[in-house]
Amino acid sequence: MDFDLSVYLVTDTNLCHEAGVEHTVEEAIQGGVSMVQLRDKLASDEAMIELARRLKEALDDHSELTGRYVPLIINDRLNVALESGADGLHVGQSDTAVHDARKAMGEEAIIGLSITNAEQLADAPLELLDYVGFGPVFATQSKADHSAPIGFDGLAALVRACPMPGVAIGGVKAEHAEAIKQSGAEGMAVVSAICGQPSPREAARALAKRWQAAPEAP
Secondary structure (H helix, E strand, C coil): CCCCCCEEEECCCCCCCCCCHHHHHHHHHHHCCCEEEECCCCCCHHHHHHHHHHHHHHHHHHHHHHCCCCCEEEECCHHHHHHHCCCEEEECCCCCCHHHHHHHHCCCCEEEEEECCHHHHHHCCHHHCCEEEECCCCCCCCCCCCCCCCHHHHHHHHHHHCCCCEEEECCCCHHHHHHHHHCCCCEEEECCCCCCCCCHHHHHHHHHHHHHHCCCCC
C-alpha cells in the first residue's frame, strides 16, 4: 500500500480528552494529516477495536470525498489491528515482534518499527518493514518512558544509515519541519502539536504547509 509519512498524527487520549480522539482525527485529516496512528496504552482491547473501526470508517469516508486516502495504523496491539481492519501496525522495541505482525497482517499491511540508535537499526528486520520511526528527537511529555533524545544530528545519522523511509518523532513541531526534512527523513510524527490544540484542523494545516514549504534534503 502506498503511504505518505509527511504529517503523521499519533493520538494521545489524555491530550485529546476535551475534543475526543475521533473529533481530533477527523479535523486533523481535513487539515492535511497524511497518516494516523491510534495509540492508547491504557484502553481495553475491546474499546480500542471499537474506536479503530470508527476511525477507519471516517478515513474511508474522507477518501471517498477527497480521493486522498489516509492509512490507519495501530500502535502495538496486533489483535486490535486485525479485528478493526486497520491498515497496519507500529511496534516498539519491546512490543509485538515484527515477524509476528507481518505474518498475521500479510504483505499489504504497513508495518513500522521505532528505532533509537544504530544498534537497534542494525538488528532490525528491515526486509519485513515499510518504514521506521526515529526518535525521540527531543524530550517529550507524551511518552514518559522514552529513551534519551537523539537531536537532529542523531536523526540525520540514522536516516543516512537506513535504506527505507523514516519519520521523526518526539517533541517535534511545525517549526522543526525544515530541519527534519533536511535530515532526509520523509516526515514528522506529532502528538501534542495536534492533540489538545484549540483547532486540530488548523494545527495540522500549519504542519502540512511548513513541511511542503521546506526545501528538499541535499
